[in-house]
Amino acid sequence: MKRLYPGGKTKVFTVSYDDGVLQDIRFVELLNKYGVKGTFNLNSRLMRDGFEWTHESGMVVKRLSPSAALHLYDGHEIASHTLTHPYLDRADRSTILREMGEDRDDLERIFGREVRGFAAPFTFWSPEMAQCARLCGFEYARISEESRSYAPPRDRWNWRAGIFHLSPDLDGFVDGFLETDLELAVCQIVGHTYDLDAANMWERMENILRRVASCTDVDFMTTLELVRFLMPPDISESVNNSP
């Protein structure tokens, strides 16, 4: 017999969005409207009023300040995305540890709740980065690479989401998820909410959320909840990976 998710559902849908920008406000409203849970990966040192940059489309992207973000993500997961969004492939081990550990501490202080997830900035991943994530107390490290699969991820330190939201076949990928009978199927979409403005795809995203929410087989979890369900803590892992 197939394993089921808590609540007896056969599938989980989730989203993971990076950088903590102004458009998160509209996106979280949509998630809340349809009962979908998300993970938001934040850079605590970049959360300040007036911090902005110009997207290639010409749009100015603004980060949310701690006060603007304080209750926005209630009901969703807050995860670390490093302090300052550096290229970790150019960073030494002490810098990686500081970027992860201080960001986690800052986010826990700002939001008053536990932060146990990590999403790597840019497209970087290395065994050392994964080890640093463990040492900093994270329970998983999400990377930018897509799995293009509905199979539940097996490696919490090299966690690949299903699909990037700007992929041309996003709708087809969601269609396949709604039809699959794979055991413990997962559909995780990743991206940046400013793209929903830049690519004019709010309506398309809302259609996806509406369709998924109307499917009675689908449960909604954050990435951390999914990791904890799929991969309960392993005592040997913490022993083997002690510094």
Ligand SMILES: [Zn+2]
């Ligand atoms: Zn980022």
